[in-house]
Amino acid sequence: MNMLRSFKIGNVPIDPPIVLAPIAGFTDSPFRILVKNFTAGLVYTEMISSMGVFFKDAKTFELIKFKENEKPVSAQIFGNDPDKLAYAASYLEEKGFDIIDINMGCPANKIVSSGAGSALLKNPGLVKKIVQAVRTAVKIPLTVKLRKGFSSGENVLFELSHIIESEGADAIIIHGITVEDGFKKDKEDWESIRQVKETVSVPVIGNGGIIKETDVKNMFEITGVDGVMAGRACIGEPWFIKSAIQFIDTGIPLSLLLSEKLNIIVKLVEMEIDEKGEENAIKEMRKFIQSFTFGMRGVAALRDKVNKVGKKDELMGLLRAFFEVKEAAV
């Protein structure tokens, strides 16, 4: 079985078939480019408010920026009004995105209470109207990302994936866990993903519980999906997709030197500064540095210092000192 076979979402080739998940607060344009350079087959914006697009909200428009070297790139939209979602999708198509994805999985209270994200899992009639409206509004491929269900034990995938497919979506992304079960690895139900793959004819991308390279291989083997989507693993290790590919090919994941990891962080700092200016970029980098150094000795002290700096040179100095001390100790 060649699990790294490319596939198409509509007319867009996904090669390799491992993609970066939308992660609010992280998957901005510089981070997407970084992960793309480690061979992601597709990258996603974080979820974009359809109301924000409709009302031309400045913060929403910040999320819409992308660069040509990210392509193919999918814009993920959220909302619960079919007309506003259709408007946003059409606007984003015009901006040059390759794919539109509709969020039907976000568990955040603010989103759910507005009837969007995972609240849609409870409303098949509205799911139908939304997919229909967005499908009519755009020519580029359309996908939907959904969770297994809302309440623990519930599985709405069979019903919803058939609605989504029959209304003309080009692929379905399944996070095989309910909203109530949150993000618990032991509750990830890959069997539910396999069942969808067996019953729909559009490509299926499996998501959830990808922590190590071996999880990517297992997801392909257990579910038979066309593609695998990795989220949190890429946040701590932007090279994760390349490593997973190497693991599938050779049985050995990538092993990077600390100096190579440092260079990757430095590259991200530089791209964030180009995109957002020094002050904002240095603030943005705090959360990334926390993920990149997760579990390393001395990280709490590094975090305290990083949280106090405001200039690129100071940040670089801290990072170099931290990584060089570590390299010397190896």
Ligand SMILES: Cc1cc2nc3c(=O)[nH]c(=O)nc-3n(C[C@H](O)[C@H](O)[C@H](O)COP(=O)(O)O)c2cc1C
């Ligand atoms: C901090 C955070 C932000 C997220 N933001 C989004 C989002 O904007 N849109 C979305 O569809 N999913 C979002 N997700 C869910 C991920 O895309 C993904 O479905 C989930 O993390 C499971 O994949 P993983 O186990 O590989 O991380 C988010 C998850 C986290 C942890």
